[in-house]
Amino acid sequence: MMQDMAATSRRRAGAPLRELRRDPEHGMVAGVCAGLGRDLDVDPLLLRIAFGATSLASGVGIVAYVLAWLLMPAAESSGETRTGALADAAGRTGRAAIEVAFGVGFLLLAILLTFRAVGLPFSDVLTWPLVLVAAGGALIWRQSVGGPPTADAAPAPPAAIAPAAAGAPQSRPAVTSRIGVGVTLVVAAAILFLQFTGALAAATDVALAALVVAIALGVIFAPWFVRLLSSLSFERAERIRSQERAEVAAHLHDSVLQTLALVQKRAGDPREVAALARRQERELRAWLSGARQRPGDEQRFVAALQAAAEEIEEAHGVAVDVVAVGDAPLDRDGQALVAAAREAMLNAAKFAGADSAPVAVYAEAADDRLQVFVRDRGPGFDPASVPADRRGVRESIVGRMERHGGEATIRSSPGGGTEVELVIERSTP
Amino acid sequence: MRRTARPDPVSLTAGIVLVVLGTVLLLDRTGALQLTFSSMAPIAFAAIGAILLASGLSRGRRER
Numbered sequence: 044m045m046q047d048m049a050a051t052s053r054r055r056a057g058a059p060l061r062e063l064r065r066d067p068e069h070g071m072v073a074g075v076c077a078g079l080g081r082d083l084d085v086d087p088l089l090l091r092i093a094f095g096a097t098s099l100a101s102g103v104g105i106v107a108y109v110l111a112w113l114l115m116p117a118a119e120s121s122g123e124t125r126t127g128a129l130a131d132a133a134g135r136t137g138r139a140a141i142e143v144a145f146g147v148g149f150l151l152l153a154i155l156l157t158f159r160a161v162g163l164p165f166s167d168v169l170t171w172p173l174v175l176v177a178a179g180g181a182l183i184w185r186q187s188v189g190g191p192p193t194a195d196a197a198p199a200p201p202a203a204i205a206p207a208a209a210g211a212p213q214s215r216p217a218v219t220s221r222i223g224v225g226v227t228l229v230v231a232a233a234i235l236f237l238q239f240t241g242a243l244a245a246a247t248d249v250a251l252a253a254l255v256v257a258i259a260l261g262v263i264f265a266p267w268f269v270r271l272l273s274s275l276s277f278e279r280a281e282r283i284r285s286q287e288r289a290e291v292a293a294h295l296h297d298s299v300l301q302t303l304a305l306v307q308k309r310a311g312d313p314r315e316v317a318a319l320a321r322r323q324e325r326e327l328r329a330w331l332s333g334a335r336q337r338p339g340d341e342q343r344f345v346a347a348l349q350a351a352a353e354e355i356e357e358a359h360g361v362a363v364d365v366v367a368v369g370d371a372p373l374d375r376d377g378q379a380l381v382a383a384a385r386e387a388m389l390n391a392a393k394f395a396g397a398d399s400a401p402v403a404v405y406a407e408a409a410d411d412r413l414q415v416f417v418r419d420r421g422p423g424f425d426p427a428s429v430p431a432d433r434r435g436v437r438e439s440i441v442g443r444m445e446r447h448g449g450e451a452t453i454r455s456s457p458g459g460g461t462e463v464e465l466v467i468e469r470s471t472p
Numbered sequence: 473m474r475r476t477a478r479p480d481p482v483s484l485t486a487g488i489v490l491v492v493l494g495t496v497l498l499l500d501r502t503g504a505l506q507l508t509f510s511s512m513a514p515i516a517f518a519a520i521g522a523i524l525l526a527s528g529l530s531r532g533r534r535e536r
Contacts, residue, residue: 142528149521156514185528 064118065111067217073112113141137217140185144225148178172236179228186222298326314360321356325349342373344381344408348415351385352404359392362401369408376467379447380413386439387417387463394461395421413449413467420460426453440465485526489519 063082067074076094080087098104117137152174158165237243302323309315329349345367352363371377384404391402405416429436436453440463444451449467496515499505 136531139528139531142524142531144528146521146523146525146528149517149524151521153514153516153518153521156510156517160510160514 063115065115067117067220072108073220074117075108075111075115078115078118079111113138113145137221140182140221143185144178144182144228147181148174151177168236168239172232172239175228175232175235179225179232182225182228183222186218186225294330298330299323317362318357318360321362322353325353344371344373344377344413345369345406347373347377347381348384348404348406351381352388355385355388355392355402359389361392361395363388363392363404364401365404365406367406367408371408371410371413376447376449376469377408377413379443380415380449380465380467383440383443383449383451383465384415384417384463386435386443387465390435391417391419391421391461394424395419411469413465413469415465417463417465418460423455423457423459423461425457426455481530482523482527486523489522493519 064078065074066077066081068077069081069087070077071091076087076090079085080090094104094108096104097107152170155165155170155173159167159170234243237246302319305319306316309319345365348367349365352365355361356363373381384406388402388404395402400420403416403418405418407414426436440453441451444465444467447467449465452464452466453461454464455461493515496505496507500507
């Protein structure tokens with residue numbers, strides 16, 4: 044307890060006051076009171092009571108709240124998985140909508156006050172309702188033409204950050220709350236107008252009658268409506284299923300059926316048939332796991348390593364099994380490592396022979412470290428006895444790794460197979 | 473060929489608004505205009521509204 048108090052007093056005395064931020068995640072309207080309470084160590088309930096009391100007393104609380112809403116940026120929510128750039132972009136889009144709404148409101152107010160000042164026949168009854176309708180309408184309009192809302196629960200993959208930030212998708216609760224404020228403003232304008240013109244009582248009667256009729260109709264037609272909704276959703280699910288079936292059928296035709304036709308044609312060449320089967324297996328596995336590289340995708344380390352393995356396998360008829368953990372963008376270091384690993388696979392395929400066990404490639408890729416092991420169960424060799432003029436191991440593997448700040452370790456003994464370990468440590472971006 | 477930089481719409485609007493406000497106040501000082509609260513309020517609201525609208529529209533365009 045004493046330690047807590049001491050820590051709090053130290054923070055208050057020494058540490059600079061951090062920027063005040065709204066907390067929409069825990070707020071009731073825009074998160075002003077929740078944010079202030081968190082940043083100032085005050086119970087938000089007290090602040091809400093203060094804002095409410097001053098709003099009822101003179102309306103100052105509403106003005107202060109709106110100003111705070113405009114001036115305080117929103118804090119990122121604790122469970123948010125989007126990056127800061129994406130959240131900032133969404134926040135700026137929301138702020139732009141609010142600025143447009145206030146701008147339209149102020150401009151219309153100026154025009155109406157000018158009408159009154161120059162003596163045009165204009166009723167004061169219309170002033171505030173028109174201003175509120177214009178501001179609320181502008182807010183709804185800006186939200187409706189803004190970026191598509193995204194579900195907060197869905198984590199965005201890193202690759203999607205840049206385009207998403209450019210398009211500024213907004214979180215669904217933020218969009219809903221701003222549209223809610225816009226709708227509230229328009230409804231408040233209508234109520235004000237009816238109140239000023241004395242038609243509110245009559246409108247209340249009409250609204251009550253409409254509500255009763257709506258409830259009665261709801262009770263009568265609810266079963267048909269529910270059935271219609273469920274049949275619509277069933278139809279939609281059927282359509283999605285049918286599209287997926289067509290997609291799978293098209294893919295199977297383009298890949299598996301074509302490969303089977305080739306296998307029948309080349310049935311006399313077991314090596315060719317095995318290579319075709321391996322290639323199809325790899326393609327199908329990549330398709331099933333969703334890891335298949337599409338044209339235009341960023342080059343990735345694991346995809347490049349698998350492409351090199353596939354190339355060696357096709358050229359030499361030796362199975363190369365690639366197991367990869369993690370992935371990273373393919374930069375110059377990654378390219379060098381893939382080239383060195385390709386050379387190691389090539390040596391393994393050449394010296395192990397087509398009838399031996401598959402060449403095993405194990406890769407671990409992270410942003411700060413790339414590591415690849417290439418193992419074969421071939422005849423092995425003595426690394427110290429490699430002649431100086433044989434450049435495969437010395438230059439293409441060891442030299443290449445050293446030029447890129449990496450390291451290559453070759454473990455081999457006659458009759459015991461060979462293991463090549465390639466490592467590059469990278470500075471994190 | 474050197475590209476001409478496009479002016480920032482918010483700064484441009486704020487500048488024009490300030491020039492108009494300054495001109496109105498100057499005319500008031502010289503006696504050419506008789507400013508009152510009822511005549512000044514719409515000008516002030518229009519100035520705030522124009523800057524907010526320009527800021528909101530340009531910010532929304534940048535985000536797209």
